[in-house]
Structures are given as structure tokens and as C-alpha cells.
Amino acid sequence: MQIKALSQKPTLPGDKIAIIEEFEMGDNTFDDGQSIRSLVVGTPEFDKTNRIAKINEMRRPAVAKSGDVITGNISALMNNMFAINILYINGKPTHSGLECICQARGAKKRILVRVGDIVTAKILNLLNGVVHATISEPELGVLFTQCNKCGAKVIAMGSNIKCIDCGYIEERKLSTRFGNSDFIKFNSN
Numbered sequence: 001m002q003i004k005a006l007s008q009k010p011t012l013p014g015d016k017i018a019i020i021e022e023f024e025m026g027d028n029t030f031d032d033g034q035s036i037r038s039l040v041v042g043t044p045e046f047d048k049t050n051r052i053a054k055i056n057e058m059r060r061p062a063v064a065k066s067g068d069v070i071t072g073n074i075s076a077l078m079n080n081m082f083a084i085n086i087l088y089i090n091g092k093p094t095h096s097g098l099e100c101i102c103q104a105r106g107a108k109k110r111i112l113v114r115v116g117d118i119v120t121a122k123i124l125n126l127l128n129g130v131v132h133a134t135i136s137e138p139e140l141g142v143l144f145t146q147c148n149k150c151g152a153k154v155i156a157m158g159s160n161i162k163c164i165d166c167g168y169i170e171e172r173k174l175s176t177r178f179g180n181s182d183f184i185k186f187n188s189n
């Protein structure tokens with residue numbers, strides 16, 4: 001049984017939410033030896049069956065850390081870099097509008113991605129407020145795309161994609177997971 005706290009006042013980091021005789025630490029809490037306290041701004045929730053107190057974090061800004069794997073759609077394509085609008089961080093949906101930038105050095109002649117492609121990338125670092133990512137590992141890169149000429153379905157052909165309708169062939173940096181139908185749903189909006 002999950003019981004929401006009656007108070008709508010959010011907890012602040014350090015706030016006492018329960019005593020350790022009654023509850024154990026859940027998400028976003030710590031134990032100071034006597035009490036369970038909040039680590040974050042959020043709403044307490046008490047699982048009385050399992051005696052776990054946790055905090056549902058509020059308005060968590062989407063923060064991508066080094067090593068996180070993100071999935072998103074290509075929002076902009078520049079000369080030697082491209083931007084990804086992040087939709088998922090480590091598989092969890094995010095609606096923050098956070099973007100990351102991938103360098104495409106030495107790839108000017110290659111088409112790695114197109115605007116609208118669904119790609120998976122790994123976060124490298126955050127420098128000056130910009131999130132940098134890479135798609136240069138085998139499992140990273142394009143998960144879903146369409147024919148640039150006619151918009152029909154494409155199939156992988158080595159490092160290229162080929163339209164099953166008009167036959168147009170184009171380069172892409174494909175993920176080894178390209179064509180996995182799990183990702184079709186990302187294209188629905």
C-alpha cells in the first residue's frame with residue numbers, strides 16, 4: 001500500500017521524513033542514525049507494507065552525466081557537428097528539451113545522420129553548459145530513419161541505407177541495433 005504524505009509542502013534536502021524504527025531508506029533519502037531524511041526537493045511517500053520511506057523528486061532537471069546513454073532525434077545538422085534533442089536518458093523518458101552536441105570531425109564528406117533521425121549516443125562530458133556526446137561506438141548511431149527522397153522505409157546495407165521503395169542509397173552511421181522495431185514508436189510524434 002502506497003500512502004502519499006498529507007502535506008503538499010515539499011521536502012527539502014536534509015528534512016526529516018521518518019524515524020528509522022518505523023521506516024527504512026527508499027529513493028532519494030539518507031539515514032542519519034536516527035531519522036530518514038530527504039536528499040532532494042520532493043514529496044515523501046511511505047510504503048507501509050514494506051516500511052520504506054522515499055521521496056518523489058520534484059521538477060528534476062534532466063541532467064545527463066558522462067557515460068549516460070541517451071536516445072533522441074536529430075534536431076540540427078551543422079558543418080561538422082549535429083545536435084540531438086534528448087528524449088530518453090538511460091532508457092527513462094525526459095521532456096526537458098535538453099540537447100547534446102556530437103562532433104563529426106573528419107566526416108564532412110560522410111552523412112552520419114539527418115535531421116529527424118532517431119539516434120542513440122553516449123554522453124562524453126559537459127563543457128561550458130554544453131552536453132557533448134558521441135555516436136562512434138558500434139551500438140551507437142542511427143536507430144531509425146527514413147528515405148531522404150521519398151520518406152519510405154529503409155534497410156541497412158553495410159554502412160549505407162537503401163530505400164525499399166525508390167532504391168535510393170545513402171550513408172548513415174548506423175547503430176548495431178538499427179531496425180529494432182522497439183524504436184519505431186519514437187517516430188509517432
Ligand SMILES: [Zn+2]
Nearest residue numbers: 147150163166
Ligand atoms: Zn525512397
